[in-house]
Amino acid sequence: QKEVEQDPGPLSVPEGAIVSLNCTYSNSAFQYFMWYRQYSRKGPELLMYTYSSGNKEDGRFTAQVDKSSKYISLFIRDSQPSDSATYLCAMKEASGTYKYIFGTGTRLKVLA
């Protein structure tokens, strides 16, 4: 079993839809949770960075962490064709450690 599981997609939605992207994990020591967006032929770009449980909102993006279920989500409201990309979740243990564990990424297509 992988430490971090992420559905590879592709996930196709119409423009304006609410998108839900998810990752599950097995290591209860993970404390920091990240979402990266990666456009084709580009490097991963940090979207959201959260510590421990709870929600964090930034514009159209909301990151949610449920440590009791070992489940994290990224919601995109009013999705746009420009949101079409691969979304990677990443996690790491307590402060001071350097090793990130990444999901394989979910490919999202927002159709105009």
Add this chain to the structure above:
Amino acid sequence: SAVISQKPSRDICQRGTSLTIQCQVDSQVTMMFWYRQQPGQSLTLIATANQGSEATYESGFVIDKFPISRPNLTFSTLTVSNMSPEDSSIYLCSGRTGDSPLHFGNGTRLTVT
């Protein structure tokens, strides 16, 4: 956040040759890392580039195959040595300052024929 530049952005190389990838960051970062990204797989950490000393390699990666230099806080190189088609991948440079999250360059797309 740091801006990370990598070059070359892509290359096609012959089996048995070596390629050196350069990474430049626009601000001093405390840690720099090299990752590999293969289709359908998660990003895999190759090594931590340590300033002025030997890199720290992850399991499955060795210095002879992936020599890394970091002569100062803002520059690092990764060499992929004696390449085979299995080395075809995207190689990503990344950096962070303190406990801030990782930032990445745009990657080097390597094809070995």
